[in-house]
Amino acid sequence: MIKKQIRKNDLNFFQRTYITEIFKGLSLTFRKIFQKKFTRQYPEEKWNPPISFRGRPVLVQEKNGTERCVACMLCARVCPALAIEIQADETFEYSKERYPKKFEINMLRCIFCGFCEEVCPEEAIVMSQEFELVFSSQDEAIFGKDKLLIPKEKLQNRLEFLRQYR
Amino acid sequence: MNVSITIDGKKIDCDFSKTVIQVAQENGTSIPHFCWHPSLSVSGNCRMCLVDVGMPKRNREGQIEVDANGNPITQFMPKLAIACSTQVADGMVVETKSDKIINAREAVMEFILINHPLDCPICDEAGECKLQDYAYKHSVGESRFEFEKVQKPKRVAIGKNVMLDNERCIMCSRCIRFCDEIVKEPSLVFSERGDNVTLTTFPGTSLDNSYSMNTIDLCPVGALTSKDFRFKARVWDMSFTDSICVGCSRGCNTTVGVRNNEILRLTPRLNENVNSYWMCDDGRLNTFEFVNKNRIKQPMIKRDGKFSECEWDEAISKTISELKRFSPSEILVIGSPFATNEDNFLLKKFAKQVLKTENICFFNHIVEGNKDELLILEDKTPNSFALKEFGFGNGNNFLQMISEKKIRAVYLLEDNIATDETIVNLLSNVDFIVTHSPNLNATTQIASVVFSSSTYAEKNGTLTNFEGRVQRIRPSVATLEHDRALDGFAMSRLDQFGAHNDRWTKGEKRDARSSWKIILNVANGFGAKWKYNTAEDVFKEICLNVKSFENMSYAKISNKGLLLKKMEMYV
Ligand code: SF4
Ligand code: SF4
Ligand code: SF4
Ligand code: SF4
Ligand code: FES
Numbered sequence: 001m002i003k004k005q006i007r008k009n010d011l012n013f014f015q016r017t018y019i020t021e022i023f024k025g026l027s028l029t030f031r032k033i034f035q036k037k038f039t040r041q042y043p044e045e046k047w048n049p050p051i052s053f054r055g056r057p058v059l060v061q062e063k064n065g066t067e068r069c070v071a072c073m074l075c076a077r078v079c080p081a082l083a084i085e086i087q088a089d090e091t092f093e094y095s096k097e098r099y100p101k102k103f104e105i106n107m108l109r110c111i112f113c114g115f116c117e118e119v120c121p122e123e124a125i126v127m128s129q130e131f132e133l134v135f136s137s138q139d140e141a142i143f144g145k146d147k148l149l150i151p152k153e154k155l156q157n158r159l160e161f162l163r164q165y166r
Numbered sequence: 167m168n169v170s171i172t173i174d175g176k177k178i179d180c181d182f183s184k185t186v187i188q189v190a191q192e193n194g195t196s197i198p199h200f201c202w203h204p205s206l207s208v209s210g211n212c213r214m215c216l217v218d219v220g221m222p223k224r225n226r227e228g229q230i231e232v233d234a235n236g237n238p239i240t241q242f243m244p245k246l247a248i249a250c251s252t253q254v255a256d257g258m259v260v261e262t263k264s265d266k267i268i269n270a271r272e273a274v275m276e277f278i279l280i281n282h283p284l285d286c287p288i289c290d291e292a293g294e295c296k297l298q299d300y301a302y303k304h305s306v307g308e309s310r311f312e313f314e315k316v317q318k319p320k321r322v323a324i325g326k327n328v329m330l331d332n333e334r335c336i337m338c339s340r341c342i343r344f345c346d347e348i349v350k351e352p353s354l355v356f357s358e359r360g361d362n363v364t365l366t367t368f369p370g371t372s373l374d375n376s377y378s379m380n381t382i383d384l385c386p387v388g389a390l391t392s393k394d395f396r397f398k399a400r401v402w403d404m405s406f407t408d409s410i411c412v413g414c415s416r417g418c419n420t421t422v423g424v425r426n427n428e429i430l431r432l433t434p435r436l437n438e439n440v441n442s443y444w445m446c447d448d449g450r451l452n453t454f455e456f457v458n459k460n461r462i463k464q465p466m467i468k469r470d471g472k473f474s475e476c477e478w479d480e481a482i483s484k485t486i487s488e489l490k491r492f493s494p495s496e497i498l499v500i501g502s503p504f505a506t507n508e509d510n511f512l513l514k515k516f517a518k519q520v521l522k523t524e525n526i527c528f529f530n531h532i533v534e535g536n537k538d539e540l541l542i543l544e545d546k547t548p549n550s551f552a553l554k555e556f557g558f559g560n561g562n563n564f565l566q567m568i569s570e571k572k573i574r575a576v577y578l579l580e581d582n583i584a585t586d587e588t589i590v591n592l593l594s595n596v597d598f599i600v601t602h603s604p605n606l607n608a609t610t611q612i613a614s615v616v617f618s619s620s621t622y623a624e625k626n627g628t629l630t631n632f633e634g635r636v637q638r639i640r641p642s643v644a645t646l647e648h649d650r651a652l653d654g655f656a657m658s659r660l661d662q663f664g665a666h667n668d669r670w671t672k673g674e675k676r677d678a679r680s681s682w683k684i685i686l687n688v689a690n691g692f693g694a695k696w697k698y699n700t701a702e703d704v705f706k707e708i709c710l711n712v713k714s715f716e717n718m719s720y721a722k723i724s725n726k727g728l729l730l731k732k733m734e735m736y737v
Contacts, residue, residue, distance in 0.1 A: 072287030073400045082663055085670050088397040097321065098288050098397050104669070121287045138667065 043132075051161045054114045054127040057105060060159070061149040064094075068124035068152075071100040075116035075125055083109035084116060103148060107133055108141040117162070126158045169256040174263055186260055187215055187249040197262055198271060198304055200278075200296060200386045201338035202250035205443055207347060209339050212278070214300070216246040216270045218261035230257075246270050268304075275305040281316045281361055282387075283333045291388030293401040297336065316361045324354075324366075325373030327393050327447055328382060335365050335389035341381035348444065349540065351375045365389070376542060379451075380444045383433055394451055395431045399423075405656040407642035408435060408725045410629050412504065412622050413449030415545040417631030419725070420445060422454070422623055422642040425658065427650075427673025429454040429623060429643060437726055440635065446542050454623070457643060460605045462618040464677045473616070478679075478687070485615050486691045488598045492575045494522040498568070501528040501558045502579035502681075503547030505602075505619075506627030506639065508704040509681035510549070511712075513579055514556050516685050520692045525573065528553045529561035529583050543632055548622075552630035555714060555730070568592050578602070579681055580619055584609040602681045618678040620645055625680040626701040628723065634733030636715070638723050645678045 008016070040047065049055065060068045071088035089101035116125050128150065135141040152159075169182045173190055180189045185208070190197050200212035220242035222230045230238045240259045246267065249260070261267065279301065286292045301307070318332035342354045342365075353373050357366050367373055373381070382390045404423040411418040411432065418441035423431035432454055434445035465481035466473040489497065499517035501510045510528075517526050531546045561583070567573050569592055576593070578601040584590045585608060593599065593612055602619035603610050610616045622629075623643045628636050644650045650661055664671035682704050689696055698704050702720050709715045714730040722728055 070288050071397070073403070074287060077400070077402060082660070082668070085668075090397050096288070106668070142669070 049129050049131065051129075051157050053129055053131075054112045054117075055130040056107065056112070056128055056133060056143075057110065057114075057116055057125055057148075058128045058130075058150045058155070059103065059145065059148040060124050060126060060155055061151050063152070066094060067100065067103070067145065067149055068122050069100050069103065069120075070096050070122055070124070071098050071103075072121065074119045074121065078115045078119045079110075080113060080115065081109040081111050083107070083111075100145070103145050105143050105148060106141060107135070107143055108138065123159060123162065126155055126162065128155065128158065169254055169258075171254050171256075171258040171260060173260045180254055182254060182256075184254055185250060186217060186219070186247075186252045186254060186258075189254055190249065190260070190262065195262055197249045198300055199250060200336060201340060203340055203343075203384065203443075205348065206340060206343045208251045209343060210248050210251045212336065212338050213248060213274050214271065214278075214304075215249040216267060216274065217249045217252075218264060218267055219243050219247045219252055220259045220261075221255065222257045222259075271304045272306050275300060276310070278336050279305070279309060280311045281333070282336070283315065285331070285334060285388065289331075289334065289388035290391045290396060291334075291385075295388060296386035318362075318364055323372075323393070324390075325378045327379050327451070328373050329391045329393050329396060330365060331389050331391070332364050334387050336387055337363050337365070338386060340384045340386065341365070341390060344377075344381055344384055345373070345375065348380075349375045349377050354381075376446050376448065376538065377444060377540065379447045380434065383443070392431070398430050399425045403658055403660055404430060405642065405658040405661060407640055407656045408638070409623065409642065410548065410637045410639050411445055411449040411453055412548040412629070413446070413453045413546070414541075414543045415547060415550060415632035416441060416541050416543050417548055417629055417635065417637055417727075418445040418449060418541060419637070419727075420449075424642045424656075425660070426670050427644055427675060429457050435725075440631065440637075440727065441541055444541060446540075448542075456605050457621045457623045461676050462603060462606055462610065462616060462678070464618055466610075466616045466618075468614045478677075481615050481617060482687055482691050485600045485688055488600070488614070489521065489575060489577070492598070495525070496572065496574040497521050497523045498525040498527070498564055498573045498576045499523060500561060500576060500578045500581065500583070501526070501553050501556075502581040502602075503528055503531065503545075503550035503553055504622075505580050505681050506549065506622075506625070506629060506701070507552045507556075507636070507708060508627045508701045509579060509685070510553055510556055510558070511708045512682045512685045512689075512698075512704055513577075514558065516689045516694075517577070520689045520694050521577070525559075525564060525567070526557070527559040527561040527564050529581060545632060548631065549629045551632060551634055552636075555630065555634075555712060565589075565592060568595055571595050574598070576600070578609065578613075580604065582607040582609045584612055602684055604678060617681075617684045618676065619681045619684060620647065620678045624648070624678060627680070627682075628705060628720075630730065631727075634714070634730035635727045636718060636723055636730065637727035638720060638725065645676050647679050647683070 062068055071086055073086050076084040076086050083106045085104045086100050087102040088098045091099045114127050117127050167182045168179050170179050173195055178193050187197050187202055197215050199215040201209045220240040223239040223241040225231050233239050320331045320333055322330040324330045345354050346352045353367055353371055356363050358364050382392050404425045407422045409420050409422045411420045419435040419437040421433045421435045422429055432450050434443060436443055464475040465478055467476050467481055467484055501513050514526055517523050530550060532544050533546055537544045575598040576596050580602050599613040600615040601609055601613045602617045604619050604621045622639050624641050624645050627639050630636050641648050660670055686696055686698055709718050714732045716731055718728055
C-alpha cells in the first residue's frame with residue numbers, strides 16, 4: 001500500500017511550527033555527541049585501505065627499470081570500460097620478445113573492477129592502494145607509462161595478496 | 167564412379183576418388199585437422215582427424231550379414247583411421263562423434279600440447295589459431311605433463327618476410343608441402359628426430375620465394391609469423407573487409423585488416439577461380455602502404471608554381487573555367503587502369519558528352535618478364551581489361567600529338583604517368599593538367615589542379631581482371647565521404663564501442679572522394695545534370711551500355727566475381 005503523502009496544507013497550526021520535530025532531532029544529536037566517532041578528518045587524516053582494496057591499476061616495474069608487461073593486450077580485451085590502450089612492439093634487449101611501446105589507461109573510463117589484474121598472465125598490472133585521483137582536463141586523465149610504472153617493491157603486498165588466490 | 171557411404175548415420179552419395187574428410191566437409195560435418203589442407207597433398211602426420219571406419223560385415227559366402235531387425239551389421243576397423251587419407255568405399259560407415267573418437271582427439275591434443283609453449287599471450291596467431299581453438303573444443307583443458315618442455319630456437323628469421331618460432335611448430339609440414347608442391351621451390355625441411363624435430367631451411371638457403379608469406383596463413387599455429395605484421399595488432403582489435411589486390415591484373419581476392427582507420431594487414435581470401443588460397447608477397451606487402459602514407463588530404467590548386475590546399479568547389483570551378491578555354495580536340499582524357507570500372511566509365515561519358523572530345527586513352531603498365539606460372543602477371547594494373555572494353559585508346563598513340571602541341575589540356579585519372587623524363591618533357595608542352603590522385607607523386611607535381619581521390623580501400627566499385635572477371639571492392643578505410651558506422655563498413659569492437667574522444671578512434675580521415683563522384687561533380691558543373699548517388703548506380707548504367715556487362719549486378723558479383731559475357735566460353 002502506498003503511504004499517503006502529507007502535504008503542508010494538511011498540517012494543523014501546531015504541527016506547522018515544527019517545535020516537536022526540532023526537539024526530536026536535537027535529542028538525537030546530543031545523544032550521538034557522546035558516543036564513539038566514526039568520521040575522520042580527511043584529507044589531513046589519511047586512510048590506509050586494506051590490501052584487498054582496488055585502487056587505480058598500475059604496472060609493475062622490474063629492477064632493471066622496464067615493465068613486466070609483455071603487451072599481450074589481454075587486459076585491454078577484458079576491460080569492460082575499454083580504458084586500456086596498448087601498442088606492442090618487438091624488443092631484442094630483454095628476455096621477452098615484445099613490450100608495450102605505448103600503455104595508456106584512461107582513468108575517466110576505468111571503473112576499478114580489477115579484471116585487468118585478474119586476467120594478466122604476467123602479474124604485470126595490479127590494483128594499487130591509490131584512490132586519490134584529480135585531473136583538470138580529459139587529457140590529463142590518460143595515464144601513460146610514466147604514471148603507471150611503479151617499482152615492484154612498492155607493490156609487494158598486493159602481489160603477495162594475489163598469490164593466495166592463484 | 168559413385169559410391170554410397172554413411173557419415174554419423176547420414177547417407178551420402180559421393181565420388182569414389184574422394185577421402186572421408188573431403189566428403190564430410192562437403193556435407194557439413196567438419197572433422198578437426200591440422201596437417202590436411204584442401205590444396206596440398208595428404209601427409210597424415212598430425213592424427214587429429216581420427217575417425218571410426220567400418221564396412222558391412224560379410225559372411226563366408228560374401229553376403230552382407232544382417233541383425234534381427236534386418237539391418238546390416240557394421241564391422242569397425244580395430245583401430246581408428248585418419249579421415250584425411252582414408253578413401254571412401256561403397257557401404258562404408260564413418261563415425262566422427264562417438265566417445266571413442268572424442269577420447270582419441272583429446273589424447274592427440276594432449277600429445278601435441280606436451281611441448282607446446284604457453285605463448286598465446288605473445289603469439290600473433292592467438293585469436294585465429296587452430297591449436298588454440300581445438301584446445302577449447304577438443305581438449306580436456308588441463309595438462310598432466312610435469313616435466314620441462316623441450317626448448318628450441320625462437321625468433322629464427324627463415325626468410326625475408328617470415329619469422330619462425332620452432333617451439334610453437336607442431337610439425338604438420340604444411341609449409342614444407344606448400345613450397346614443394348605449389349611454388350615448386352623446395353626450401354624447407356625437418357631435421358633431427360623425435361621431440362627434437364626442427365623445421366629448418368636447406369643449408370645456405372632461405373625461404374625467399376615470391377609466395378613465402380602464404381606459409382604464414384597455412385601454418386595452423388603461430389610458428390610462422392609475418393615480419394611486417396609482427397606485434398602490430400591483435401586480430402580481435404581489427405575489422406576485416408573483403409577486397410581485391412591491386413598489385414597486378416590477376417586480382418587476387420584479399421581480406422583487408424584495419425585498426426584505427428589504418429590498414430595493417432592483407433591476407434588472401436579463397437577464390438577457386440582466381441587465386442585459390444594464395445597471393446604473392448609483393449601484393450601483400452606493397453599494396454597498402456600508399457593507402458596509409460603520403461596522401462593528398464584535400465584538393466590542391468597550383469598558384470605561381472606552388473600548391474595550396476583548397477575547397478572542392480574552388481578546385482572544380484577552376485577546372486571548369488580552365489577546360490572551357492580549349493576546343494574539344496585540344497583536350498586529352500586519360501583513364502586509369504588503377505581506377506574502378508565505374509570511375510573509368512564515367513570518365514569516358516564525361517569526355518564524350520561533356521567535353522565532346524574523341525581523345526580518350528590510357529597507359530598500360532607492363533613489366534616484361536615479371537610473371538610466373540602461379541599468379542603473378544606482367545600487367546601491373548588491376549583493371550586494364552575494362553579500359554579496353556570501354557574503348558579507351560592506347561596512350562602512346564597520343565604522345566605524338568602532345569609533342570606537336572595539338573593537345574593543350576589533359577584530364578587524367580589516378581595514374582602516375584610522368585615516371586620518366588621524356589614524358590615529363592612532353593607534358594611540359596601542355597598548358598593545363600588536372601589529375602585525380604590519392605598520393606603525391608611526379609605527376610601531381612606537374613599538374614595545375616589535383617583532386618584528392620580515394621584509394622581502392624576507400625570506395626565501392628568493381629575491377630575487371632586479366633581474364634575478364636568483374637570483382638567487387640568495398641571501403642574499409644573511412645574518408646570524409648564515408649562514415650564507418652553509417653555506411654555499413656566492417657566494424658571492430660573498438661570501432662563499435664569507442665567514443666569520439668578516444669585516441670584509438672582518431673585515425674586520420676582524409677578529405678578524399680571516389681573518382682566517379684569527382685567526375686560527376688565536374689560534369690554537373692558544366693551543366694550535365696547527371697544523377698548518380700552510389701557507385702552501384704554507375705554500374706547499373708555500365709550494364710545497360712556495355713554489351714559484355716549485360717545483366718550483371720553487384721548482388722550477382724557478390725564476393726566471388728563474375729565473368730564478362732564474351733569471356734565465358736574461353737574459361
Ligand atoms: S580496473 Fe577494470 S575498468 Fe579499470 S582498467 Fe582494469 S579492467 Fe579496465
Ligand atoms: S595483461 Fe598483463 S602482460 Fe598483458 S598487456 Fe596487460 S599488463 Fe601487459
Ligand atoms: S600457436 Fe596458437 S596455441 Fe600456440 S602459442 Fe600461438 S596462439 Fe597459442
Ligand atoms: S611451421 Fe607451421 S606449417 Fe610449418 S610444419 Fe610447423 S606448424 Fe606446420
Ligand atoms: S589431418 Fe589427418 S593426419 Fe593430420
